[in-house]
Amino acid sequence: MEFRIRRFDGENSFWQSYEVPTKKGMTVLECLYYIRDNLDSTLSFRASCRMGICGSCAVKINGKPKLACETQVSELKNPIVVEPLDNFKVLKDLVVDFEGFFAKHKMVKPFIVRDDIDYNSPVELIQTPKELAKYYNYSLCIKCGACVSVCPAAATSEDYLGPAALVAAYRFCADSRDKDCKDRIEIISSERGVWRCHSAMACSEVCPKKIEPAKAVQLLRRKAIIHSIKKLFRW
Amino acid sequence: MRIMKWFKPVSLQDLAFAFQRLTGFILAMYLILHLAFLSTLSDPLTYESLIAITVSPTFLPLDSLLVLCGIYHGLNGIRVIIHELGYLHEHRKALLVICAILTVIAWLYATWVMYEVV
Amino acid sequence: MAEKSAKNVLEPYAWLLQIITGLAMVGLVTFHFLTTHMVEHALSFESVSLRFQDYGYKIIYALLLIFVAFHAFNGLRAIALDTEFGMKRKKLVNWSMVVVFLAALIVGLYIMFLF
Numbered sequence: 001m002e003f004r005i006r007r008f009d010g011e012n013s014f015w016q017s018y019e020v021p022t023k024k025g026m027t028v029l030e031c032l033y034y035i036r037d038n039l040d041s042t043l044s045f046r047a048s049c050r051m052g053i054c055g056s057c058a059v060k061i062n063g064k065p066k067l068a069c070e071t072q073v074s075e076l077k078n079p080i081v082v083e084p085l086d087n088f089k090v091l092k093d094l095v096v097d098f099e100g101f102f103a104k105h106k107m108v109k110p111f112i113v114r115d116d117i118d119y120n121s122p123v124e125l126i127q128t129p130k131e132l133a134k135y136y137n138y139s140l141c142i143k144c145g146a147c148v149s150v151c152p153a154a155a156t157s158e159d160y161l162g163p164a165a166l167v168a169a170y171r172f173c174a175d176s177r178d179k180d181c182k183d184r185i186e187i188i189s190s191e192r193g194v195w196r197c198h199s200a201m202a203c204s205e206v207c208p209k210k211i212e213p214a215k216a217v218q219l220l221r222r223k224a225i226i227h228s229i230k231k232l233f234r235w
Numbered sequence: 236m237r238i239m240k241w242f243k244p245v246s247l248q249d250l251a252f253a254f255q256r257l258t259g260f261i262l263a264m265y266l267i268l269h270l271a272f273l274s275t276l277s278d279p280l281t282y283e284s285l286i287a288i289t290v291s292p293t294f295l296p297l298d299s300l301l302v303l304c305g306i307y308h309g310l311n312g313i314r315v316i317i318h319e320l321g322y323l324h325e326h327r328k329a330l331l332v333i334c335a336i337l338t339v340i341a342w343l344y345a346t347w348v349m350y351e352v353v
Numbered sequence: 354m355a356e357k358s359a360k361n362v363l364e365p366y367a368w369l370l371q372i373i374t375g376l377a378m379v380g381l382v383t384f385h386f387l388t389t390h391m392v393e394h395a396l397s398f399e400s401v402s403l404r405f406q407d408y409g410y411k412i413i414y415a416l417l418l419i420f421v422a423f424h425a426f427n428g429l430r431a432i433a434l435d436t437e438f439g440m441k442r443k444k445l446v447n448w449s450m451v452v453v454f455l456a457a458l459i460v461g462l463y464i465m466f467l468f
């Protein structure tokens with residue numbers, strides 16, 4: 001099968017084609033490895049787990065962002081067009097800059113906040129299955145960036161927190177063990193936060209983990225609204 | 236231009252968004268035109284001569300397109316509001332199809348009304 | 354980045370009002386369309402001035418005007434702020450939309466009170 005890859009060497013962007021002998025069961029990632037090992041050792045791409053867990057291999061395949069390690073070659077039309085993710089700065093070939101992406105993730109405090117944790121005499125934090133169900137789905141995010149790459153708001157606003165970071169914010173706000181969501185709400189209701197979302201919902205369409213980032217953003221927006229109304233009346 | 240990315244959809248969902256933006260912009264521009272046009276009401280003669288031009292069979296197709304923009308923006312807007320309030324995300328495709336069908340029906344009806352009267 | 358602009362009080366209300374005016378307009382604009390298209394010569398000077406002399410119509414049209422103007426210019430504002438260009442000039446965008454909104458209201462009310 002023919003692989004058409006959009007490459008970038010730091011200065012120029014160009015297309016290059018490779019002929020890969022494929023067989024049933026092969027993934028796009030395996031083909032990229034094949035190219036690098038046998039045809040062109042200068043091809044750069046990111047990957048680690050090869051099993052849809054680490055989220056490093058997301059690339060644009062035939063126009064849609066997908067995890068290369070979970071995309072079967074047999075499902076695709078020849079030629080297979082592979083490009084780096086949109087809405088990110090390309091560093092080399094298929095490798096894009098995730099620095100801003102993770103900085104935004106950090107910004108929403110993606111950890112449980114409590115003031116009663118005593119490490120000397122640790123206690124178990126109990127949670128019912130129902131409470132778990134409230135955020136479980138959103139905890140499956142693997143930070144692959146596919147959602148951000150198709151988000152029209154992220155396309156024109158570099159500082160927009162973006163679906164992935166907002167999913168993380170909601171995941172912790174909806175966690176019954178988390179005791180202080182207010183800080184997070186303040187951050188996500190800045191004008192770079194939830195208000196930039198206009199429900200194009202492209203993120204939900206492409207998320208490889210099917211976690212509906214668009215819904216998380218809306219639920220977060222609901223929290224932000226309630227928070228600001230409460231603040232107005234000083235509850 | 237980066238804003239062109241608003242109009243490069245990867246799915247039906249963001250295609251709907253692209254159209255929402257486009258129709259919204261058209262309607263806002265029309266609002267300005269509309270208000271400017273109505274300012275001529277202070278002078279009945281100018282108003283009558285202008286209305287004679289715009290309310291005519293030649294202008295009807297344009298008018299009908301404008302109404303299509305309005306109907307789409309309104310119905311799709313309701314769909315977006317449902318989702319923005321956090322509901323029915325799981326049924327977004329069905330909702331989109333219903334919205335498209337309603338838009339076409341409402342538009343055909345509105346166009347029929349317009350042609351009946353002129 | 355986001356931390357600097359964390360004190361953001363107006364965006365939530367702008368969003369809420371955009372929804373409320375949007376929903377109200379579905380009814381009001383339909384009404385507007387039907388009154389101007391269902392009857393023959395609905396747009397002649399006489400029928401327009403007749404409608405405007407009626408207080409019911411006046412109130413409905415005043416509401417429509419306020420809602421439409423808010424919805425339209427808040428919408429344009431959101432579009433402008435979606436771009437880096439607009440976000441860098443946030444104050445300018447916000448204030449110019451306030452000005453255009455008020456201008457639209459004044460023009461609209463002026464038209465209404467011609468009658």
Ligand code: SF4
Pocket residue numbers: 140141142143144145146147148163164167206207208209210211213
């Ligand atoms: S929300 Fe989905 S698409 Fe976005 S980073 Fe997480 S797993 Fe990837």
Ligand code: FES
Pocket residue numbers: 046047048049050051052053054055056057058067068069070
């Ligand atoms: S290599 Fe880890 S998700 Fe694909």
